[in-house]
Amino acid sequence: MNKVITINLGGNAYQLEEGGYDALRAYLETATAKLQGNPDRDEILSDIELAIAEKFRALLASHKTVVGTKEVAAVLAQMGPIEAEPGEAAGTSASGAGATSGANRQKTAGEERAAGSGGPPRRLYRIYEGAMISGVCNGIAAYVNIDPTLVRIGFVLLTFFWGTGLLVYVVMAILVPEARSPEEKAAASGFPATAQEFIRRAREGYYEAMKGFPDRKARREWQRRFKQEMRAHADQWRYSWHSYWAEHAPIHPGMGFTLPFLSLLQGAATVLWICAIISLLATGAVFGLALPANVPVWVAALLLLIAYGILVGPLKFARRACYYSLGRPHWAWSLAFLLDAVVWLAVVAALLWLAFHYLPELRDAVHTLPSLAHQAADDIRTWWHGK
Amino acid sequence: MGVNEKFSAIRKGLLEFLVLQIISAEKVYVADILKQLSVTEFATQEGTLYPLLSRLRREGLLDYEWKESEAGPPRKYYELTAKGREQLRETLEYWGQINGTVKKLGQK
Structure with missing residues (x-):
């Protein structure tokens, strides 16, 4: 047989x-x-x-x-x-x-x-097919042979430790080739x-x-x-849609300069969204707006997520259109990306500087960071030995 | 070394023009081409023919169209382009010259 x-x-x-x-x-x-x-x-x-x-x-x-x-x-x-x-x-x-x-x-x-x-x-490598953002998690998942969702969850968890996950992610997105x-x-x-x-x-x-x-x-x-x-x-359809854009977008090299503004808007939306979530979790209200009675917190969080998606969707779309309007040359894309990133970083740095100077609580928090880290390490060590 | 082996490289090179000639007569699909070649010294197989046809198409010598077959999946029917016809004409002319040379040389 x-x-x-x-x-x-x-x-x-x-x-x-x-x-x-x-x-x-x-x-x-x-x-x-x-x-x-x-x-x-x-x-x-x-x-x-x-x-x-x-x-x-x-x-x-x-x-x-x-x-x-x-x-x-x-x-x-x-x-x-x-x-x-x-x-x-x-x-x-x-x-x-x-x-x-x-x-x-x-x-x-x-x-x-x-x-x-x-x-x-x-x-x-970064693997763009099936990626959520830039393919970093997807690439790591393929490299160590596990499900990309696990890697993504790992990054999100790491982000809760003073943003480590986010930092590592950004660095990898820039350094790791696609x-x-x-x-x-x-x-x-x-x-x-x-x-x-x-x-x-x-x-x-x-x-x-x-x-x-x-x-x-x-x-x-x-x-x-x-x-x-x-x-x-x-993701294939999304992909072919991308290439359709790449071939049919009208070419205006000047559009590259609108990119940083768009990404700033998107960044602002993200910050706003994170603040909203934090305020929701901490106080049960979104920026002082109390939830109607008998709406559970998770529904509110979900609604916030949807609102964020609706807000950011057109921005993403516009950014993509901007990129494609630069035409084919690869260097133009790199330049636009660089400009985008530099403006972004500059504004983030400026915001941090302002916050650092005008918010004493933040300054105190930064000063206590090292001791906090030591304490956390000690806690982990005692827990490990106690086991 | 027999004549057969000695000519294997030449046969390989000529195959391209024989394929063009077969296609020039009528629209054919791969099995037709193989069948016509199978009774000659140039008998060949799909494994050789498909890469060859794809290269000829890329060079703009031939083109194909899909046609439904009575049973089974649709088939690619090949035909020559104007460029392909021109190339075939030149080749046949050249081949005539070579033939003449082969016959003429060494005769007194």
Whole structure:
């Protein structure tokens, strides 16, 4: 008795024996590796998938629904190895992922899977697909292989300790590079680029694929990756919307100068919102406006959140429009970002300075900070030893 | 080394023009091209043909359109562009010259 795995080829489901599935997977991974650097790679791969699908279809009939291992091998032999076109050969990219997939070409399906779990060396990148803000948490999550939500919660918690989380976040958002090329994206999560391609392809065969896993651990791992993939997929529309903007926005380089004002407005809204939340939690009223009776605090907090979203949404939109109106050149974006950040920092610094000079309570609080930190450290130490 | 192996590089280089010639006659899809080639010395496989076709399209020599097939998914039907026809004409002319040279040389 053989295990059967359902796959999706060119939008149709096919059932393969496990051995055949391995062979097909190895074939497609090899093809992906050989076409590395070919600008039409995805198109050629989908052509090849369609051609394989057509051959499978010819093999099947009403009483025969599963493609056997030997039949898959015959179809693949008929397809022949993928010939890289001159000048577009594999290995032209000097990156680690390219070299890895190039090396995979010589290996059998089994060895290839082993290589897949090793993957290219991991690097910390920001990953914009599926990100909430700038992809820092997403990148860390991929780097240490946990759910991004946990990382986000971690940052929020850290922010309660004198804003450490926020500070670290901002520094990382500036310093950590964004994963742009497929190789970088592969290095960010540690999966080889070809394996990611494969996951993308297998996406629609999720539940069938689940049945093919031998144990719970493998199944959980698959589930986790699948969720990540789906999240990225859900962001796809936003992504294409972005690129639509990038292509169709009217170009006014001067718009870059309105950016800092917009971000200041947004910052002000955020400060206002945080103050409102604090005042709500501390006094049960928003800036002296008492809540109507029998409205619980959490409903008020939720309403505040929604109000914040409504206020900030158009600002975000306008900022994005500003960026796109700068046109294509990358340096213009960097310049605008720099200007944005400098004005932001200057105003924040000015505000802090003012607060420091005119609010004695704040000054006292800052003076007691070191001793507070010592005390906290001591508390933790005694708690640790007491345990 | 037999004649067959000696000519493998030349066959590979000529394949591009034979594909253009096949497409010049009528709109064809990949299985048609493979079938026409299969009875010749230039028999080849999808693994070679798809990357080749994609390069020719990128060079602007041919184009394709999707057509529904009676059974199964839609297929890409290829046709030559004006540039492709021009290139084919030049190649055939050149090929005629080479043929003439091959026959002429060494004869007294």
